[in-house]
Amino acid sequence: MPPTDRELHDREVPQGHPLDPAGRVVLGPEEIARALRRIAHEILESNKGAEDLILLGIPSRGVTLAHRLAELIADVEGTEVPVGSLDITLHRDDLRDNPTRTPMRTRIPATGVDDKVVVLVDDVLYSGRSVRAALDALADLGRPRAVRLAVLVDRGHRELPIRADHVGKNLPTAHTEKVQVRLQVHDGVEDTVRIAHGQTHVGGR
């Protein structure tokens, strides 16, 4: 059973470990809306229209963002762009070193991805390893004509030769910091991007 918003919130802020007071909001609802609107326009511009476009969100917030982008594109172009989700759990390169994760569903629009322009959508771009996994997962589903990457936040610290085509906001961060994205549809709280210091419990780097 999916956790309630309340549970998600509680997990994020464990008892006795309040968010770092230095944690600050870097994007509010209006900024996020503006960034997404710009990304939607950029996608249409670089694709010269909405033809053959498919938006694939990386679960879970990437999927929410992909749906938001599709709505914005529909507003501009009057075209419904197919939206899907692409789970990357089974393609991760750190499966061995982590507790077992239950994969989430991959849903590909009925048109398939062959010869389409696939835009991968994620909330935060960091090491680039999730995107690498997504590219591998996508390769098993077909052969898109092109694959592009749209992210709400690029926080730097890439570990692989990967870059985003469309970025909502570049946020310079330290490794010790944590970028938290919250979306109304998904989390039941106001759209926010916040930078906080790393979690205070158990290990971590």
Added chain:
Amino acid sequence: MVRHLLSAADLTRDDALAILETARSMHDVQRREVKKLPALRGRTVINLFFEDSTRTRSSFEIAGKWMSADTINITGKGSSASKGESLRDTVLTITAMAVDALVIRHGASGACHQVAEWLDEAGVGASVLNAGDGTHEHPTQALLDAYTMTQRLGDLAGRTVVIVGDLTHSRVFRSNVLLLRTLGADVTVVAPPTLMPSGIGPWAETDGFTLSNDLDETLYAGPAPDVVMMLRVQRERMSGGFFPTPREYTVGYGLTRPRLDRLRTANENVLVMHPGPMNRGLEISAEAADSLSSVILDQVSAGVAIRMAALYHLLVGTGPSQEGVGDEKRDTTDATAGRNDESEGAA
């Protein structure tokens, strides 16, 4: 998650739900053109089958291959006199080649527990998966049955399942009862008195399931069940005096057409299941097996997905997912803690 899957009782409710959820993703993969996932790349899975099997062995082999593990099949007829000793030698020889998992089917009840014990004593890290041991257990069958039910019914808590047939010799029945009780379903098992296992009474009391010798009373006296699972009658056992004639068995305990019709009148969404292979006309009529209520082929198709999910949860990762631990690790990649919360929540 446990390291070995020997009994359906090894799984907690959360473990079982995680496997069922994972199997849904695996089932999607099964419909794709490229049926390959890299999650078990570099792992070796040995299928060690001392008893004949078509569907279980082939589905384990396909499951391993689709997860990118190297799978090797070994079949052996258990020798009569020195069976125990040779089994130990066999498994220790195989595991000396640094394999990651042993999928074992054996005619002796408890063989898989014994093998797991030997491996643990010898400090061998391989996982053991029970693919059927004697008349004892067959946990992956129970998982795929539960998966088939959840596909149609959603959450199984409070659902009613009736299991009918040769309970004495059925490993499918034992694993199913254990898992269904873990998942919160109400279970009634029906058999003629001669096919009720001895000592089942105390077990039924402990685990909270119901016993019955009267199929019609079970099906029609109360609210109609959600699932009726028929078990195979093994024709070779008929000389053992368990019931007088096949005809008499069918009249008392077979899912005949009139029985199914009456059942469907009470609950048109009733599911008819059978672990196969079926004896049409004995425990299940051809009409019932081929009716709209039958999900028997769904069970077969779920077999590969469930075994992929079971291999994944037993062989991948460092242990059960825990909040906090995952958050930190996850942050070293480009994920936010929030996504990790979500993926755990889905489990």
